[in-house]
Amino acid sequence: MNRSYDAVVIGAGIVGAACACELAHEGLRVAIVERDLIGGGATAAGMGHIVVMDDSPAQLALTRYSQSLWNELRPSLPSNVEYDRCGTLWIAADEEEMNEVRRKHALYANANVPTEILDGHALIEAEPNLRKPLAGALLVPSDAVLYPPCAATYLTTCAEQNGAALLLGKTVVAAGQGKVSLNDRTIITAKYIVHATGAAAVSLLPDLPIKKRKGHLLITDRYPDFVRHQLVELGYLKSAHSVTSDSVAFNVQPRRTGQLLIGSSRQYGAEDSAIDHGILESMLKRACEYLPNLGALSTIRAWIGFRAATPDKLPLIGPTEDPTVFLATGHEGLGITTSLATARLLVDSILTRQPAIPVEPYLPARFVRETAHA
Amino acid sequence: MPEHIALMVNGSALSVKRGTSVAAAIMIAGSPCRTSVSGEPRAPLCGMGICFECRAIVNGLPHCRTCQMLCEPGMEICCQ
Numbered sequence: 001m002n003r004s005y006d007a008v009v010i011g012a013g014i015v016g017a018a019c020a021c022e023l024a025h026e027g028l029r030v031a032i033v034e035r036d037l038i039g040g041g042a043t044a045a046g047m048g049h050i051v052v053m054d055d056s057p058a059q060l061a062l063t064r065y066s067q068s069l070w071n072e073l074r075p076s077l078p079s080n081v082e083y084d085r086c087g088t089l090w091i092a093a094d095e096e097e098m099n100e101v102r103r104k105h106a107l108y109a110n111a112n113v114p115t116e117i118l119d120g121h122a123l124i125e126a127e128p129n130l131r132k133p134l135a136g137a138l139l140v141p142s143d144a145v146l147y148p149p150c151a152a153t154y155l156t157t158c159a160e161q162n163g164a165a166l167l168l169g170k171t172v173v174a175a176g177q178g179k180v181s182l183n184d185r186t187i188i189t190a191k192y193i194v195h196a197t198g199a200a201a202v203s204l205l206p207d208l209p210i211k212k213r214k215g216h217l218l219i220t221d222r223y224p225d226f227v228r229h230q231l232v233e234l235g236y237l238k239s240a241h242s243v244t245s246d247s248v249a250f251n252v253q254p255r256r257t258g259q260l261l262i263g264s265s266r267q268y269g270a271e272d273s274a275i276d277h278g279i280l281e282s283m284l285k286r287a288c289e290y291l292p293n294l295g296a297l298s299t300i301r302a303w304i305g306f307r308a309a310t311p312d313k314l315p316l317i318g319p320t321e322d323p324t325v326f327l328a329t330g331h332e333g334l335g336i337t338t339s340l341a342t343a344r345l346l347v348d349s350i351l352t353r354q355p356a357i358p359v360e361p362y363l364p365a366r367f368v369r370e371t372a373h374a
Numbered sequence: 375m376p377e378h379i380a381l382m383v384n385g386s387a388l389s390v391k392r393g394t395s396v397a398a399a400i401m402i403a404g405s406p407c408r409t410s411v412s413g414e415p416r417a418p419l420c421g422m423g424i425c426f427e428c429r430a431i432v433n434g435l436p437h438c439r440t441c442q443m444l445c446e447p448g449m450e451i452c453c454q
Contacts, residue, residue, distance in 0.1 A: 221429075257411075264406040298437045 005031045005159050007192040007350070008180045010172050010204075011042040011069075013153050014148055014336055015328050018343035023194075024162035026347055030186060032164055033180065035171040036112040039152030042198045042335060044267035046303020047261055048151075049230060050144040050337050051088055052113050052359070058314055058361030060111055063334060065357050066341030067142060067325070078132040079126030080150045089118070090141035091250075091290065092135040097234040101138040102190065108140070115140050127293050129226055140364065141244055144259075144268065145230060146254050148336050162164055175204055178324040191197065192350055196328040197337070199308035207366045208316065210330050213309040216272040216280050218302040218305065224258035228299070243302065246270075248283040250290045264333075270311075307332045310367075317342050317362040318349045325338060327364045381449040388417055396440035396451055397421070397428045407440060408454045 009020040012190065025225045037044075050070045054060040070083075077083050092098045093315035101117055108115045116139040118126060123137045151261075160166055171183040175195070180188040195201050199212045233250040251263040265279045280302060288294050310316060310330040320328055326349065328342050345362065348355040360366075378389045383403035390399050396420045400407050404413035407430045418428040423442045431452040432438040440451070 223436060296435055 003031070003210045004189045004372065005189065007031075007194060008033060008175075008188055008190040008193045009196055010042070010175060010180070010226045011041075011197035011200075012152065012166070012168075013041050013196060013198055013335070014039060014152040014155065014339040015154040015198070015331060015342055016194070017159065018339040019194050019196055019328050019346055020159040020164050021155040021162075021344035022347045023192075023350070024159040026351060027162075028192075030159060030162075030164040030166055031190070032159065033167045033170050033172055033182065033188075035169065038150075038166075039149035041200070042305050042307060043148045043152050045215070045217070045303060046148060046307075046333070046336055047251070047263055048146050048148040048336050049088075050083075050146060051110065051230070051334075052111075052140060052143065053334060053337075054107055054111075054315055055363075057332070060107075061357045062314075062362065063293055064111055064336050064343050065344075066338045067144075069340035069344065070144070070337075077146075077151070078154055080147065081154055082147040082150070083144060084146070084254075084256050085142070085144040085271075086229050086254055087122070087139055088232060089139040090140070091130070091231060091233050092137060093213070093233065093235070094135050094298055098135045098226065098233050101136060104138050108138075108146040113140065113142065127227055127229065127231065128294055130231070131292050139229070143230060145255065146336070147255075151336070160368040173191075174203060176322050183355055191322055191324065192326060194326045194346065198329055198331070201308065201327070201329045205327075208327075208329070208364075209311055210316075211268060211309050212271060212306040213332060214265070214276075214302050214304055215263065215265040215304055215321055215333070216265040216275065216302065217261060218280070218282055218284070219255075219300050220260040220262070221298040221300055222258035223260060224371045226260060227252055227254045227291070229254070230242060231290065233286075246279060248279065248286050250286045250292065252287060252310050253317075259300070260294075262294075266307075273304060273306075274303055297362055308335075312366075314361055315342060316364045316367075317345050318359060318364055320364050321368070379445050379447050379449075381445055381447065382453065384453060385453045390445050394443075394445045396430070396432060396438070396445055396449070397445040399439060399445050400428075400430060400453070404451050421443060 009032045052063045118137045126159045172179040237286045246267045248265045253261040309332045316327040316330040337363045388425045407428045419425040428441045429437045431454045
């Protein structure tokens with residue numbers, strides 16, 4: 001059986017789902033190919049934050065743009081997406097980290113992201129379960145959390161309502177030159193092929209500069225009001241920046257259910273999908289340093305996932321040397337946040353529309369150039 | 375050693391025999407252990423710490439598996 005579409009999106013994680021939704025919305029005939037479940041890979045494994053991050057100006061531009069798109073979509077989201085604008089508190093343990101709070105405050109103000117500086121007293125009032133004393137925090141009220149698999153399902157449904165075909169349980173064995181071959185020997189022809197398979201993208205495109213970066217998460221039973229905001233230690237930045245060693249950092253989210261989602265860990269070169277109990281223990285110890293009463297709570301489940309990490313910590317969005325092949329992968333820990341902006345920029349590229357933000361920092365060609373100059 | 379233990383279940387005084395589990399004390403008090411997310415009353419099913427149906431608040435801590443705990447003098451037990 002052979003078929004033809006305008007665009008084939010490989011992968012129905014949140015990025016693929018968002019791309020399919022955007023393409024179908026623009027009137028293209030779209031097929032989505034997913035080998036497992038909608039939003040069942042890194043999308044299901046991640047924390048699901050919609051956050052502004054400022055590792056680099058390009059990351060700030062992308063996260064801010066995407067957060068504004070989430071804000072537009074928010075009234076349409078079904079309740080099972082559990083969208084909760086709880087805000088983020090970046091926690092400063094000492095005066096040195098308070099300098100970072102002030103730096104971030106000024107930077108965000110420049111980017112028109114309103115934030116508020118909390119001193120130690122205001123922080124304890126906002127989050128009574130945090131250890132005392134702490135120096136203070138930066139509150140980012142516009143940050144939110146959601147439940148990513150349901151968000152991916154919603155975006156896929158939107159695509160289907162605009163005529164997209166969902167091919168579940170099919171594996172792509174080859175894709176390029178306007179042809180996508182499936183494991184059941186179907187060949188789909190398409191003007192545009194979008195790779196949105198996260199860290200798995202290297203199985204079809206082995207030269208992509210993407211590495212798996214393993215992470216652990218753990219979820220508790222329901223303890224409503226134990227924390228009220230997403231809490232992140234400012235030391236997280238040191239941890240997230242390290243591109244070689246294993247690291248853990250304190251990051252806890254309150255979920256709509258009253259559960260606490262506890263992270264985070266980062267490991268390179270760890271391909272094993274089993275839980276690393278040493279890392280999990282370090283991660284929980286770190287969390288207990290910030291929330292001393294955490295140890296008395298019951299855990300429901302711990303799990304791991306693989307982030308799709310690029311060398312410069314920015315995603316790969318846009319065209320490749322093959323004029324039919326486009327990328328939407330390499331989002332590392334920010335795929336949920338940046339999925340909507342990725343889809344918008346990708347479709348801008350395909351339809352040669354003027355994008356809302358400069359796309360150069362995310363173009364896959366930046367690594368091709370690097371290789372050529374090396 | 376006294377034969378009976380005095381404790382509180384949902385704000386009412388109760389006396390139980392030494393060696394009684396907290397889950398049993400809640401049943402003696404005639405109450406479910408907890409109410410599920412969808413509003414159903416819940417009580418112990420397995421009685422061996424596996425099913426999590428017997429969770430209740432013990433001395434202020436929610437989600438305690440009461441079938442795995444013995445009553446202690448002065449314990450404060452509440453349904454959740």
